[in-house]
Amino acid sequence: MSPAVEQIAQALDGVRARVERACASAGRDPAEVTLVAVSKTMAPERVRAAYDAGVRHFGENRVQEAVGKIAELALPDATWHLVGHLQTNKARPAARAFGLIHSVDSRRLAEALSQEAIKLERDLDVLLEVNLAGEVSKFGFSAEDLVAEATAIAGLPRLRVRGLMTVAPLVADPEEVRPVFRDLRRLGERIRDLTAARDWQLSMGMTNDFEVAIQEGATIVRVGRAIFGERWSPAVPTTAYR
Numbered sequence: 440m441s442p443a444v445e446q447i448a449q450a451l452d453g454v455r456a457r458v459e460r461a462c463a464s465a466g467r468d469p470a471e472v473t474l475v476a477v478s479k480t481m482a483p484e485r486v487r488a489a490y491d492a493g494v495r496h497f498g499e500n501r502v503q504e505a506v507g508k509i510a511e512l513a514l515p516d517a518t519w520h521l522v523g524h525l526q527t528n529k530a531r532p533a534a535r536a537f538g539l540i541h542s543v544d545s546r547r548l549a550e551a552l553s554q555e556a557i558k559l560e561r562d563l564d565v566l567l568e569v570n571l572a573g574e575v576s577k578f579g580f581s582a583e584d585l586v587a588e589a590t591a592i593a594g595l596p597r598l599r600v601r602g603l604m605t606v607a608p609l610v611a612d613p614e615e616v617r618p619v620f621r622d623l624r625r626l627g628e629r630i631r632d633l634t635a636a637r638d639w640q641l642s643m644g645m646t647n648d649f650e651v652a653i654q655e656g657a658t659i660v661r662v663g664r665a666i667f668g669e670r671w672s673p674a675v676p677t678t679a680y681r
């Protein structure tokens with residue numbers, strides 16, 4: 440194994456062990472938690488290294504970057520997740536490229552995705568993003584709007600609302616954001632009945648806070664840096680995808 444591949448494989452072992460410990464501490468089965476390796480900005484070789492180490496779920500935040508990597512890598516049986524904000528005018532390539540779109544944050548976007556799914560003649564799985572802390576810098580429905588918006592969106596043809604997603608505020612101590620994850624789970628319990636979803640998903644928890652998110656019921660954790668290492672800052676020129 441090359442050093443880069445070995446490093447990623449080792450980091451993955453560490454993340455998987457942390458997922459298992461968090462599950463054990465909450466009396467949960469680790470099989471209930473899907474690890475999405477967030478590979479945004481990472482060059483295709485590094486994504487392949489994670490694939491070779493057993494990862495089958497990858498998260499990206501830009502449609503164009505993801506479409507390039509998906510085509511170049513052509514990984515059989517991999518599922519690609521869109522975790523970043525999606526502009527309505529990119530609904531078409533997004534509907535084609537991703538197995539799950541975590542970031543539906545407006546009715547207009549949901550309508551555009553529904554239209555694309557109709558054209559593709561298949562169901563499209565999405566999560567609704569919720570901005571629980573009310574941060575102005577973040578996308579997502581407010582908790583107050585969610586029930587009405589989810590009701591409308593759940594009625595759109597070919598769109599399947601499979602759960603909720605949130606990005607917690609960045610804090611020094613992840614215990615501080617435990618209430619955010621708890622709130623998402625409670626909101627989910629209310630929304631779930633509207634959508635008649637069979638397997639309901641809560642996408643919450645990143646490198647800094649995934650253990651707390653698992654204890655609060657996350658079924659999908661989105662982990663980038665703990666697997667791939669720090670990302671290049673946008674100010675730094677890089678050969679990786681941007």
Ligand SMILES: *Cc1c(COP(=O)(O)O)cnc(C)c1O
Binds near residue numbers: 500522606645662
């Ligand atoms: C970048 C990103 C992640 C991964 O963050 P890390 O801190 O690298 O684990 C997860 N979710 C979203 C929405 C992201 O944009």
